[in-house]
Amino acid sequence: MLELIMNDILGTPSILVGLFALIGLLLQRKSSADVVSGTLKTVMGFIIIGAGAAVLIGALDIFSKMFDHAFNVQGVIPNNEAIVAAAQSDFGTSTALIMVFGMVVNVLLARFTPFKYIFLTGHHTLFMACLLAVTLSVGGLSGFPLILVGSILLGVCMVLFPALLQPYVRKITGSDDFAIGHFGTIGYFVSATVGKWFGNKEKTTEQIKVPKSLGFLRDTSVAVSLTMTMFFVIVALFAGQNYIETELSGGSNFIVFSFIQAITFAAGVYIILAGVRMLIAEIVPAFKGIADKVAPNTKPALDCPTIFPFAPNAVIIGFLFSFLAGLLSMFLLPALGLKVIVPGLVPHFFTGAAAGVFGNATGGRRGAMLGSFANGLIISFLPAILLVFLGDVGFEGTTFGDSDFGVVGLLILSVMKLLGLS
Amino acid sequence: MKKIMVVCGNGLGSSFIMEMNVKKALTEMGKTAEVDHTDLASAKTVQADIFLGAADIVGQLDDGTRTIVTLENMMSIPEITSKLTSHL
Numbered sequence: 001m002l003e004l005i006m007n008d009i010l011g012t013p014s015i016l017v018g019l020f021a022l023i024g025l026l027l028q029r030k031s032s033a034d035v036v037s038g039t040l041k042t043v044m045g046f047i048i049i050g051a052g053a054a055v056l057i058g059a060l061d062i063f064s065k066m067f068d069h070a071f072n073v074q075g076v077i078p079n080n081e082a083i084v085a086a087a088q089s090d091f092g093t094s095t096a097l098i099m100v101f102g103m104v105v106n107v108l109l110a111r112f113t114p115f116k117y118i119f120l121t122g123h124h125t126l127f128m129a130c131l132l133a134v135t136l137s138v139g140g141l142s143g144f145p146l147i148l149v150g151s152i153l154l155g156v157c158m159v160l161f162p163a164l165l166q167p168y169v170r171k172i173t174g175s176d177d178f179a180i181g182h183f184g185t186i187g188y189f190v191s192a193t194v195g196k197w198f199g200n201k202e203k204t205t206e207q208i209k210v211p212k213s214l215g216f217l218r219d220t221s222v223a224v225s226l227t228m229t230m231f232f233v234i235v236a237l238f239a240g241q242n243y244i245e246t247e248l249s250g251g252s253n254f255i256v257f258s259f260i261q262a263i264t265f266a267a268g269v270y271i272i273l274a275g276v277r278m279l280i281a282e283i284v285p286a287f288k289g290i291a292d293k294v295a296p297n298t299k300p301a302l303d304c305p306t307i308f309p310f311a312p313n314a315v316i317i318g319f320l321f322s323f324l325a326g327l328l329s330m331f332l333l334p335a336l337g338l339k340v341i342v343p344g345l346v347p348h349f350f351t352g353a354a355a356g357v358f359g360n361a362t363g364g365r366r367g368a369m370l371g372s373f374a375n376g377l378i379i380s381f382l383p384a385i386l387l388v389f390l391g392d393v394g395f396e397g398t399t400f401g402d403s404d405f406g407v408v409g410l411l412i413l414s415v416m417k418l419l420g421l422s
Numbered sequence: 423m424k425k426i427m428v429v430c431g432n433g434l435g436s437s438f439i440m441e442m443n444v445k446k447a448l449t450e451m452g453k454t455a456e457v458d459h460t461d462l463a464s465a466k467t468v469q470a471d472i473f474l475g476a477a478d479i480v481g482q483l484d485d486g487t488r489t490i491v492t493l494e495n496m497m498s499i500p501e502i503t504s505k506l507t508s509h510l
Contacts, residue, residue: 123434178497182435215478218431221463273461277433285442303435306496309476350431 013092014046017279020100024286038282045278046088052275053085056268059261062248063232064397066258067340070238074339078347078383078401080123081272084130086398091133098150099129103287105155111295118291119158119181121303122280128183128408129154131400135409138390139416153408161185161404162301165358168192172310172361181301183404184351187378188304191318191355191371192362198370199363205313205356208365214316223345224269228262231342304354311357317365318356318372323348325376338384347379347401375403382406389413424455424510427470429480433461437475440496444474447502453510472509474502 009015021042025035060082067075088095102125110116119125132150141149162179165188169180180188195201217223236244236258249257291298308315326343333340352372359371383399386409390399400406426444430437437459444457458470465473465483473480477492484490491505 120439121435122438173495212478215482218479219462219482220432221461270463273432273434274464277438277460280434280438284438288442300439300497302439302497305430305436305476306439308478309494309496312478315478 011093013088013096014043016093016096017046017100017283018043020096021282021286024290025282028286028289041278042282045275045281046092048275048278049085049272050088050275052268052271052273053082053088054268055271056082056265057086059228059265059268060397062261063235063265065248066232066235066239066244067342069243070235070240071334071340073334074397075235075342076339076383076387076397076399077342077344078379078399079269079344080127080401080405081269081276082398083400084127085272085275087130087134091130091137094133094137094146094150095126095130097147098132098154099126100283101147101151102129102132102154102158105151106158107287107291107294109155109159110291110298113159115159115163116295116298117159117162117179117181117301118288118295118298119162119301120284120288121181121301122284122287123276124181124183124303124402125154125158126276126280127400127402127405128157131405131409132412135390135412136416139413141416153412157183157404157408158301162299164189165192166299168358168361169307172307172357176299178306179299179301180304180307180354182304182350182354182402184304184354184375184379184402186403186407187351187355187375188358190374190378191359191367194371194374195359195361195363195367197363199359199365199367201360201362201364201367203364203366204311205317205360205365205368206311208313210313210316212316214319217319217345217349220273220346221266221270223349225263225266227343227345228265229259232258232262232265304350307357308353311360311368314356314360314368315353316356317368318354318359318375319349319352321369321372322352322355322376322379325373326380329377329380333380333384338381339387341380341384341399343376343380344401348376351375351379351402378403379406382410386410424471425469426455426457426472426474426506427465427468428457428459429462429465429473429475429483430459431462431479433459433464436496437461440474440493440502443497443499444502444506447499447506450499451503451507451510455510472506474506 244254355372355375356368359367441459
């Protein structure tokens, strides 16, 4: 009986998160219909993530093979959804436990310390929980100590990163109503600092005319399909028709095959996003409801697009300059003996755009350009360096994208190495 | 009952926050409506009475037949209330 509970119920991450949703819904005294549908949807969300991973990993595997054959160096696509989905089979239970207990630590810190932030970006909580589960276990922890250390670190991340940005967020929004809770913080902080040093905030981006035609890239599905098609077809041309048609595509035309694989990758991301949306739909409101009661007078820390409307031009400029840095890094990384980080439109759009807004707040248009360029370098180099430290944990071809995952992962792995744990 | 669909690029973070704020605004107004959130690609395929979000996102849904409401400050309950009143 105990074995059934420990292994099959608590050891199955989808059931575990379902249980947490159930408890959250019961604590909020929801109607029985809401409790049943909310619990079932949370379990389903987790299973959808796994289904999306299966779709995406097939395409990713083919991309890696083509890239390796074409350039003799490993190409890696940083994509949080992909790596978290891929890691669920081995790290699902510890990810789910760290996520929920990390939220508890967040509420306690907001209640009893001066760091009054409640981190509401649920998908980033999930991603950071997964990063902690993976790095701590590579570092040598397991079982109860892994969950304990992971939850404390997650809770600390959930208040420290928003606190670091808050002075700049006040500058951008002109109020102290909310904070930014998004694990691209280090990139934004560097951008704001670069803007302060090299920019002139009087010459804001909002005085210049920027073409609005890039707006269609705000659509994640379009952005992923477009970049993946570009990179797949270019890599296919270098890998050669003969290799692809004999080794990978089973005879069908190499360009058509690459296009379909690119869209398959995008379809996988779309499925995973739908799963994540379902998974966090009950957990985040429950978290917020409990936090409002236990820790009043706290600030919500929100996803980065909440600051986009405050400087729409900086959003476009930030994306372009971050992506430019990503493209440049693609050539620099192999020269330094690191794996090639293929720049994605999505991470550059979200974190580049936000970095642009922060850079603009401290240094105007020059701040937005230089700051988001710096962000682009950071989100290219940090994942590449993290991969060196992570070693072979069995995730071929993908890794964590945003800057804070890289910083936290590297800190954990180096501290554990110093302590002689790994 | 009216259906309000809140939209953002990924359909994960900011649309979710706006959804919670819309629900809060509705409660304050004493109105009821079905509120949900999604990403831009999916929004093009769903039916709703009102589509709500940042201007550069929901602007792309404006085909002349949809009712579009744009927000400047996604956290401002007064802004949500004033912009939704005329549509409910």
